[in-house]
Amino acid sequence: MTKPSPHQPLARKYRPQTFDQLVGQDTTARALANAIQMGRTPQAVIFSGVRGVGKTTTARLYAKALNCEAGPTPSPCGKCESCRAITSGNHEDVLEIDGASNTSVDDIRLLRDSIGYVPQRSPYKVYLIDEVHMLSQSAFNALLKTLEEPPAHVVFLFATTELQKIPQTILSRCQVFLLQKMTAKTVTSRLEEILRLEGLQHEPGSLRPIAREARGSMRDALTLLDQAIAVGNGKLTTALCESITAQAPHELVTALLCALVAKDPKQVMATVERIEQTGTDLVTVVEDVAQLTRHAFVIRDLGRNAMDLAQLDLDSNEIQELEGIAKSAAPFDLNRIFRMLVRCRQDMDGSPLDRWILENNSLEWCLDPGLPDLQQYRSALNATASGTPATASSALASPPTTAAPAVVVAQAITPAAAPAPKPLVQTPAASAAPTFPGTWAELVAMWRQHRPLQAGKLEDAHLHSFSPELISLTVQETSFARCLLNKDEQVKLQQGFSDLFGFKGRIAIEKADSGASVSPAPESLAQKSDRETRAKQADLRQAAVNHQTTRDLLEIFGGKVEDVRIKNVD
Numbered sequence: 001m002t003k004p005s006p007h008q009p010l011a012r013k014y015r016p017q018t019f020d021q022l023v024g025q026d027t028t029a030r031a032l033a034n035a036i037q038m039g040r041t042p043q044a045v046i047f048s049g050v051r052g053v054g055k056t057t058t059a060r061l062y063a064k065a066l067n068c069e070a071g072p073t074p075s076p077c078g079k080c081e082s083c084r085a086i087t088s089g090n091h092e093d094v095l096e097i098d099g100a101s102n103t104s105v106d107d108i109r110l111l112r113d114s115i116g117y118v119p120q121r122s123p124y125k126v127y128l129i130d131e132v133h134m135l136s137q138s139a140f141n142a143l144l145k146t147l148e149e150p151p152a153h154v155v156f157l158f159a160t161t162e163l164q165k166i167p168q169t170i171l172s173r174c175q176v177f178l179l180q181k182m183t184a185k186t187v188t189s190r191l192e193e194i195l196r197l198e199g200l201q202h203e204p205g206s207l208r209p210i211a212r213e214a215r216g217s218m219r220d221a222l223t224l225l226d227q228a229i230a231v232g233n234g235k236l237t238t239a240l241c242e243s244i245t246a247q248a249p250h251e252l253v254t255a256l257l258c259a260l261v262a263k264d265p266k267q268v269m270a271t272v273e274r275i276e277q278t279g280t281d282l283v284t285v286v287e288d289v290a291q292l293t294r295h296a297f298v299i300r301d302l303g304r305n306a307m308d309l310a311q312l313d314l315d316s317n318e319i320q321e322l323e324g325i326a327k328s329a330a331p332f333d334l335n336r337i338f339r340m341l342v343r344c345r346q347d348m349d350g351s352p353l354d355r356w357i358l359e360n361n362s363l364e365w366c367l368d369p370g371l372p373d374l375q376q377y378r379s380a381l382n383a384t385a386s387g388t389p390a391t392a393s394s395a396l397a398s399p400p401t402t403a404a405p406a407v408v409v410a411q412a413i414t415p416a417a418a419p420a421p422k423p424l425v426q427t428p429a430a431s432a433a434p435t436f437p438g439t440w441a442e443l444v445a446m447w448r449q450h451r452p453l454q455a456g457k458l459e460d461a462h463l464h465s466f467s468p469e470l471i472s473l474t475v476q477e478t479s480f481a482r483c484l485l486n487k488d489e490q491v492k493l494q495q496g497f498s499d500l501f502g503f504k505g506r507i508a509i510e511k512a513d514s515g516a517s518v519s520p521a522p523e524s525l526a527q528k529s530d531r532e533t534r535a536k537q538a539d540l541r542q543a544a545v546n547h548q549t550t551r552d553l554l555e556i557f558g559g560k561v562e563d564v565r566i567k568n569v570d
């Protein structure tokens with residue numbers, strides 16, 4: 001039985017004794033328990049993960065499971081001679097080697113030579129090499145020979161924080177377990193459980209600073225908890241736990257974010273002053289505020305469902321509080337605050353200037369008028385294009401300080417390239433007598449309803465004469481309309497015009513420039529339409545450039561109009 005000692009560190013006292021007790025490492029625990037149950041125990045295992053995450057604890061547990069007098073068993077008894085010897089670190093057949101100080105090839109050769117001897121009292125001889133990535137290349141080579149064909153009674157357990165430094169040849173002979181970094185939530189609930197077992201009270205929320213400070217390491221968390229219990233004489237308050245960590249009080253971190261969201265310079269200064277008084281490292285504070293801002297940004301601009309809020313490593317009160325802050329922020333402000341804090345963090349160097357760097361960056365943000373409302377700009381420009389008087393000066397109420405935009409994009413309403421057909425189309429089936437259109441353009445527009453492709457060709461033709469008796473056209477040989485020169489095409493056209501418009505006259509289509517004629521061909525409908533569109537666009541461009549909103553923008557941004565793009569909006 002383990003003797004309860006008042007000075008025994010919590011990390012040792014509550015070291016997991018069974019796979020079930022491995023906190024936050026469910027996958028690894030289950031895999032190892034299953035392997036033992038099925039009698040398929042791996043002979044070479046790597047446990048990889050950040051410090052304090054339980055690599056050697058898990059390795060020892062596995063050694064115990066293999067060598068327990070009741071075993072091999074997934075639930076070692078913890079009471080037999082073998083289990084107790086492993087717990088206290090003096091089992092003859094479980095050898096712990098520190099890879100950091102036994103890195104030479106000779107050390108590994110010695111180890112290799114000892115492998116031949118059978119275990120003294122347990123079924124397995126276990127070699128636990130910690131920090132295995134520290135071994136030299138020749139030591140790895142020596143080890144490799146053993147790993148290729150280990151005797152049945154030998155088990156190698158390696159622990160490492162740097163898996164990438166282990167040669168592939170070694171990796172390929174081992175079963176690798178990646179131990180998870182523990183979330184603050186997992187750590188907190190384990191700490192709560194331990195305090196309950198210790199019969200100690202704690203203020204709600206007081207363990208969060210410890211869990212955060214531990215950054216995924218249960219061992220660090222338990223060491224801090226030991227300290228807090230000692231300092232507080234068994235009474236755990238939030239203030240006490242904050243005081244033993246390098247963390248800024250959560251309340252102050254939140255207060256700073258609130259002040260930044262509200263763009264309240266006075267509040268910013270007051271909060272920075274209070275943070276300074278706690279003596280917390282300001283770099284850590286900025287990191288904490290940045291982290292909180294990022295969480296708020298996700299909630300504010302991507303929505304609650306954009307991600308699993310459990311991943312944010314916050315408790316439900318904190319999430320609620322954060323949602324409140326997020327709601328009060330302007331769109332994308334949180335992202336901009338985050339970026340400001342990251343820049344601020346880069347500028348800080350641990351000198352006394354840090355305080356002023358934080359304050360200055362924060363105040364600069366508070367005095368930043370923010371991005372102009374782009375929606376308002378857009379309506380203003382639309383108003384310009386449609387000729388309505390501008391009402392957009394309100395959009396410029398707060399001058400932005402961001403870089404000058406080089407392009408003014410005007411979204412304008414222009415007529416479609418071709419004039420829209422106004423008259424009703426009369427189909428041959430219609431009983432009313434077909435009427436001949438008044439103009440060539442009207443005829444083509446009506447024809448478009450009937451034969452759109454051919455109407456396109458007619459638009460490219462040059463009209464010389466238009467009457468119920470004669471329609472005379474010329475077409476460029478290089479033009480899209482050249483197939484109108486084809487006699488069959490002309491017969492079809494004649495028939496169609498007769499059916500649709502009751503046209504009984506003659507259609508004459510000739511090649512342009514065929515004769516010595518010097519008179520330039522009259523403008524085709526397509527050319528006319530192009531010319532008109534260009535003229536309208538030039539007018540719109542001019543209107544956009546001359547518009548008051550544009551001129552205000554140029555004055556504020558100090559830029560120039562490089563381009564005006566006009567979109568057709570039907």
Ligand SMILES: [Zn+2]
Binds near residue numbers: 068083
């Ligand atoms: Zn046992």
